Amino acid sequence: MSTLPIALVGMMGSGKSTIAKKISYKLNVPFQDLDDLITSEIGCSIQVFFQKYGERTFRQIEARLFQQISKQTDSPLILATGGGVIIDEENRKYLKRNWWSVYLQTSPYILVKRLKKEVDSRPLLNENIHDTLEQKIHDILETRHPLYLEVASFIVDTSSLSVEEVCSSIVAEYQT
Numbered sequence: 644m645s646t647l648p649i650a651l652v653g654m655m656g657s658g659k660s661t662i663a664k665k666i667s668y669k670l671n672v673p674f675q676d677l678d679d680l681i682t683s684e685i686g687c688s689i690q691v692f693f694q695k696y697g698e699r700t701f702r703q704i705e706a707r708l709f710q711q712i713s714k715q716t717d718s719p720l721i722l723a724t725g726g727g728v729i730i731d732e733e734n735r736k737y738l739k740r741n742w743w744s745v746y747l748q749t750s751p752y753i754l755v756k757r758l759k760k761e762v763d764s765r766p767l768l769n770e771n772i773h774d775t776l777e778q779k780i781h782d783i784l785e786t787r788h789p790l791y792l793e794v795a796s797f798i799v800d801t802s803s804l805s806v807e808e809v810c811s812s813i814v815a816e817y818q819t
């Protein structure tokens with residue numbers, strides 16, 4: 644049984660926010676969503692912030708808030724990270740050292756199906772209007788997949804699992 648707090652990592656649409664909330668309820672452990680913490684600090688949506696200040700500034704805030712929580716992880720917590728948290732090398736160190744990190748691996752085909760209706764809230768999917776959603780997801784996943792693998796203590800392939808099945812699999816492994 645792990646005693647570390649749980650961090651969910653994976654691509655946009657892999658289910659981090661949805662699954663973290665459910666596991667929090669199942670384990671009776673507090674839950675936080677890194678994107679919600681960022682939104683509270685910036686005072687606008689992530690979409691609007693990207694347009695005004697760009698991704699680089701977003702990543703700086705994301706890293707600061709993530710590392711701040713990571714240093715306070717002495718009590719149980721479930722954290723839904725944002726899909727890009729693993730880009731920063733220092734963030735990856737924290738994910739390996741301070742968290743039981745779960746990679747919600749999801750096939751590009753399923754990501755496209757899940758994200759089709761939610762593109763508006765994900766700025767990286769609104770860029771490069773000449774690329775299809777399939778192409779954008781493929782390109783992002785190609786760079787990030789090795790980084791998710793690098794930090795993962797446990798991997799769940801969510802592509803053919805329901806939300807409930809993903810939660811059960813994580814809880815069972817965490818309690819083993």
Ligand SMILES: Nc1ncnc2c1ncn2[C@@H]1O[C@H](COP(=O)(O)OP(=O)(O)O)[C@@H](O)[C@H]1O
Nearest residue numbers: 654655656657658659660661757801804805806
């Ligand atoms: N295992 C799953 N099966 C079907 N739909 C899912 C699953 N996990 C998440 N979803 C759906 O995919 C969408 C994105 O989920 P979300 O939790 O916001 O992902 P993330 O936080 O990783 O971007 C939501 O509409 C959610 O209901």
Ligand SMILES: O=C(O)C1=C[C@@H](OP(=O)(O)O)[C@@H](O)[C@H](O)C1
Nearest residue numbers: 654655656678725726727765766
């Ligand atoms: O993958 C990314 O770079 C991002 C993922 C988003 O969170 P979700 O993974 O919860 O969609 C959010 O942090 C931001 O739009 C950037």
Ligand SMILES: [Mg+2]
Nearest residue numbers: 659660678723
């Ligand atoms: Mg999310």
